[in-house]
Amino acid sequence: MEKIPTQIIREGLVKLIVPEFSEYLRENGVYEPTWAPVFYNPQMKLNRDLSVAVVEAYSEAKKPILVADILAGTGVRGIRFAVEADNIDKVYINDKNPIAYEFMVKNIELNNVENIVEAENLDANLMLRYHKFAGEVFDYIDVDPFGSPVEFIDSALASVKIGGMLGITATDTAVLEGKHVNACVRKYFSRPIKSHFSKELAIRILLASIVQRAASQELGVSVKLSYYDKYYVRAYVVLVKGAKKADESLKKLGYVVFNKRSGEYFVVNNLSELLSISADKHYIVAGPIWCGNICEKEFLSKVSKVIMRKEHLKYKELIRLLQMLNAELNMPPLYYSIDMLGKFLKKSIPPLTSLIECLISNGYSAVRVHCDPKGFKTDAPLEVIYACFKKLSP
Template sequence: DFPTEIVVEGDVRVLVPKLEAYKTKAWEYAPSKAPVFYNPAMEMNRDIAVLALQAYGRKVPHGLVVSEPLAGCGVRGVRFAVEVDNVEKVAMNDINPLAVRMIEYNIRLNGVEGKASAENKDANLFLSQYAAPRVRFDYIDVDPFGSPVPYLDSAVRALRNGGLIALTATDMAPLCGVHPNASLRKYGGKPLRTEYCHEIAVRLLIGSLVFAAAKHEMGVKPALAYAVNHYCRLYAFIRHGARRADESIRRMGYILHCFNCLHRETHIGIVPRLEWKCPNCGSVMEAAGPLWLGELSDEGFCESTVREAERRELKESKRIMRLLSLIKGESGGPATYYTIDKICDKHNLRIPPLKSVITKIREKGFKAVPTHFNSRGVRTDAPSRVVKEAVEESL
C-alpha cells in the first residue's frame, strides 16, 4: 500500500516504511510523515533496550513476558523476541492497523510466531487488559513520539512486582525549560533552563513516574537513566508496597539554582523550607521541581548492562560502551553538574581541558567525574567557587 524496504537491525530483518519517499525537503522529519512510525535514529535506544532487558532477564528465574504498547513497525519487540535469551512472550500493540499488519509481517519474517503477537488497540486500553495479578508483564517499554506520561498509570498497573519499566521522552523542549508550563502540566514539576537542563529533564521524568506509581502504592527504583540526542530514557524497577511508595516520595525535592554565580543546592521534601537568597552572591535563586533527587542509575545494573554490551557486536558498540561507562562512573555522585564552557563564558576565561579541571577539583579534596549528559561537563560535590578556581588553575 505504501513504499517499504527491508532493513537489518541487530539480529533481525524488518520491513519498515521507506522514509525517503516521505521526505520532500531536506530538513523534514520523515518518520512522522510515514503511514507507520519507524525512526532509524533510535537504533541505539533499541540496542540499549536489548542489553538492559537481557541484563534484567539474567536475574529473573522465569521466562520474561514483555510488552511494547506503542510498537510502530515492531522492530523493538521483534528484536526482544530474537535477541534476548529468556524472553517467553512479547505482546506488541499499536492503534494504527497498518502498523499491526507490518508487525505481523515482521514476526513471520523473523520466525517468532510462537513468541510474539500484535494487537490493534489504544495503548492504555491494551495495558489495562493486563492489570490483573496473574497476567502482568515483567517488562514494559513505553516509547512514544513525545511524552510517556499519558501511559504511566496503565503501565505501572500492568507491571508485576519487581518488574522493569522503560520510558522514552522526546519532548525535551518542555522538560528543558523552553516551555515550563507544559512541563508543569505533563510532569508535575517546573524545569529550569540551566546548563544541566538535561539532567533536570531526567529527574522530572523519574518524578512523574514516582507519583504515578505512588497512587497505586508502588515504589520506584531507577536502574538506568540517561539523556542523549533529542530524548531522555529511563529504566526503573517498580516495587509494590505503601512503604516503598513513601520511600520514593521521600527522595523527591527541589534544585535551587543561582543564575548569577552558578551556585546550586538541593532540598529534599515536597514542601521544604527554602532559602531563596544565594549564600554565595546574595542573588535570588530559582527552583526546579518537585523532581527526583535520588540516584539516577544503579551501579550494579549498569555493570550488568556493560557486560551484555561486551558480549555483542552492535553497530554503535563503541558509543554504547562509552555512554554506559560514563553513567556507571556517575553513580553515587551528587545531583547536577557544571559545564566548563558555561563557567568560562561567565568569567571570560579560556576553555581548559576537562581532564585537567577534574584533576584540580580532586586535588582540592572533592569528588569529580565526567558526565554523559555533556562532554564538557563535570559532576562534582565542589561548590561553584571551587570549580571556578579549578578552571582558572587549569589554564
C-alpha cells in the same frame, strides 16, 4: 500496505519491512520518520540496542518473562527482544495504527517468531487494561511514545507485575528542559528551569513524575538505569509493592536551588530546608526532581556484561555511554558546564580535561557527564571550581 513503498533492512539480529526512507525526505535530504505511514526511526537504534541488553539483564534471574511493547510502530523493538534476548516467554507488540499492525504482522513472519510474538491493534491504555482484566500482567512493559509518555504511565504501572520493570522514553525534551514551563508543570507535576544542567534535570523530572504516579498506586520505585541521549530521555525502573516503599521513594524527591548570578546550585530534600534558605532574588527553584542515583551500580554492571557478550551490541558508543554512567554513580546530582563558567567569569575556556585534573589534584572528585560534552560533575565548592578555571584560562 501494498501501495506503500517499503524496503527490507536489518537492525540488530532481525530483518524488518519498513517504509522506503527516500520517499519521506525533508528539503535538506534527511529522512523524516513522522511523515511515513508507519513510524521507524533508525536514529533510535542505540536506544533499542540498550533496551535489548536491559531486558536480558533484568530477566536473568527470573522465569521466562512476559513482555509488552505497547507503542510498537513496525514492531522492531518487541521482535528484537524475542530474537536477541534470552529468557523471553512471550512478547505482545501493539500499535493503534492499523497500517503499523500490518507491518508488525509481516515483520513477525519475516523473523519466524509467530510462536512468541503476537501483534495487537488497540489503544495502548486499553490494551494494557484489557490484559489486566483478563488476568495477565507483564514482567516488562516498554513505553516509547511520540513526545511525552505521561498518558500511558498509569496503565503501565497498573499492568506491570510487582518487581516488574518499565522502560519509558520521553522525547518532549524541550518541555523537560524548561523551554515550556507550564507544559512541564501540567504533564510532569514539576517546575523546570532553563539552566546549564537542563539535560540531567530532564531525567530527574521524568523520574520524579514516575515516582509520584507510582506512589498513587502504592508502589515504590527502584531506579535501575536512566540517561539522556540525542533528543530523548529514557528511564528503566522496577516497581516495588507497598505504601511504605512508595513513601521511601517520595522521600528521595527534592528541589534544586539555582543562583542565576553565579551559576551555583544545590539540591534540598524537603520543603523546610527550602524555606530555611535566605531569600535572595537571584535564586530560582525547580522541582520536584529525583535526588537519588539515576543508575544502580549492580544493574549497570549486569547490562555491561550482556553488552560485552553479545557481539552486535559491543560497539564503542554504547560501551562509552555505560562507562560514563558508571563514572557518574555516587557523584552529586546535576552538573556544571565549562561554557557556563566562561560566561559567568567572562574568561576564555580552558580544556575540560585540564579543569577536571585541577579539581582532582585539589582533593575533590570530578568526572565528565554522559549527557553534555561540556558538562562535569564535582563535589568541589564553587570557589575551588572558579579558582581552577581562572588558573587554567588562557
